[in-house]
Amino acid sequence: MRNLSRISHSFNQLIFDAGEVLKNKLLRADGTVKWYRYHWRRMHLHLTSKGITEFNSNIGKQYLLDLFGGFDYATLPKRDKDVVKIINVLCEFYDTGTLVSYKERIVLDGTIGKQMKHFIRHQESMRLKPSTTKEYEHYLSRFLLYLKDQNINAMGKVNKVIILEYLKTLDRHKPSVAHMTLRAIRGFLKYLFGQGRLKVDSSMFVPKDKYVKQARLPSTYKVDEIQRMISVTDRSRPCGKRNYAMVLLACRLGLRASDIAGLKFENILWEQSLISFNQHKTGRLLQLPLLADVGEAIIDYLKYARPASGEPFVFLTGRSPVGRIYGTSVTGVVQRAFIASGINIEHRRHGPHALRHSLASLLLEQSTVMPVITEVLGHEDSASTRYYLRIDLTSMKQCMLDAPPVPSSFYEQKGGHFYA
Known part of the structure; x- marks a missing residue:
């Protein structure tokens, strides 16, 4: 028992050290590091339950086989691919004592x-x-x-x-x-x-291939699903108040994760009930109405949950050292809310962009004209917005043509033997 305690401490130290390298060397967001450590600790508990008191990269790979069997990485759903990547990161750290960024590779x-x-x-x-x-x-x-x-x-x-x-x-x-x-x-x-x-x-x-990139159909959610996802946020906690406000910005206004994270006090024009900012992706000015529930959620966070700070950004990290958050943290908040809601997210993206697509889908269902949707989403022109037309199934059905019935004489050709 004494030996198991020593090994557990060593494993916990490995998890801690790997997380510190992720945070300090690779500059991963606090939420990302927390997510990695969560899966590493799950693996630790699994190994301990099987009486395995040591860790190395081979044991890490065996753990993945226990989880997914003889898996083909290319066919795994995104969530499982993330787990494989996270465990492989710890294996790499164990083998090399460090982690290498994409550029260093x-x-x-x-x-x-x-x-x-x-x-x-x-x-x-x-x-x-x-x-x-x-x-x-x-x-x-x-x-x-x-x-x-x-x-x-x-x-x-x-x-x-x-x-x-x-x-x-x-x-x-x-x-x-x-x-x-x-x-x-x-x-x-x-x-x-x-x-x-x-x-x-x-x-x-060099041979030529016939590869044609197929644009994926945007992932969308119904109003009741989004409402359910919003409702699971625990607003009794400071971080819950922040998360609730960020989720509403994504749901109600279709803001990108980068724009939510980069929102500053100067961007909220309270007297005019507007949110005005230059989009991170395009640099274009976007002005949207500050809806009542969105404004109330932001005020609730600012009055009762935001840490005291001179930062110009609205949304801050919940732990010391206090600082601005980044788009990856916003994405993590939305994804965890989707998972916690119990909504079926299989084969559907479940980040802030899925909420953006869902808003576009709702506007299309309400017969909103394309230029208005283009303005709401902050696109440079309607060409980008046309991407969303594929999810407007109601309008597409109106374009369907009735196929004329096939005359019975067609099936009777040559005595009807071919179609018998």
Whole structure:
């Protein structure tokens, strides 16, 4: 029993240390760190119940097998994928003593790595979106690791066979990954040929795929489901008052998580009953009515729950050191409210953006004209808002045409033998 106590303390220390690295090195939000530690402690209790008094990465992987069986990560629902990621983070910390950020994982070194860096800078000079150049960097770094394993140190040695062999290592359940990998490698090889660094245009060796990105149908919730989700918030606690106000901003006004977290006192025009701010995503000014229940929830939080602070932001963390919150914390609040409500969230997103979609759906059901919805959601033009038309099933049904009946003579062709 004494030994178990010692090991438990060691495991608790591991959980604490890993959380501190997440918070202080990777700058994860307090809510994120708390969520990670929650799952780590659940694993600790599970291992203790089975008499396992030590931890290593193999035990962590066995724990995942106990939870999900011989799972295929690509087919897991998002919640289970999050658990896998969280446990793997602790395994990584146990094995290495630290955690590495996404940027630190990307290493472009050696002759090929330097050429890849030149290619990335060239893409940036072409004014491609930063997210696109980051994708190129990410997928090329993976390709570079493969080339190193194959002892290939010059792009002139890369042929069609090597490219095809590399493609076999990719997850076949993720066609988008294969598509982005092909695009990055093809663009890199074409760049090298154009710069005269390759004698042959090797980009022709890169096969073409037929991948077409399918936009996902937005997740929406009915009014009664949203009301149920709002009602589960415990407003007797200071954090509950804050969470209630943030959830209402997402439900009633369709604000993004980043805009809720970044809301300042100067953005609330009490005398005019308006909320006015520049959107974090687009930079465009958005003005929305300060609805009565939203305003009352904010006042309740400010009077009875907000910590004393000179911060200009409305919503603050509930623990010391007190400071502003970020979009990830807002997302966590909404997701936990959905889970606590018992609403069926399977195959449905359940963050602030789902509430934004639900507001758009409600406005469409009420026959609100598209320009008004565009203004409410803060879109630059109606082209972005048209994305939501796919969830207006009522209007879509009005576009349905009655199919003419098939005459009986059709089925009697050639004696009707074919249709018998």
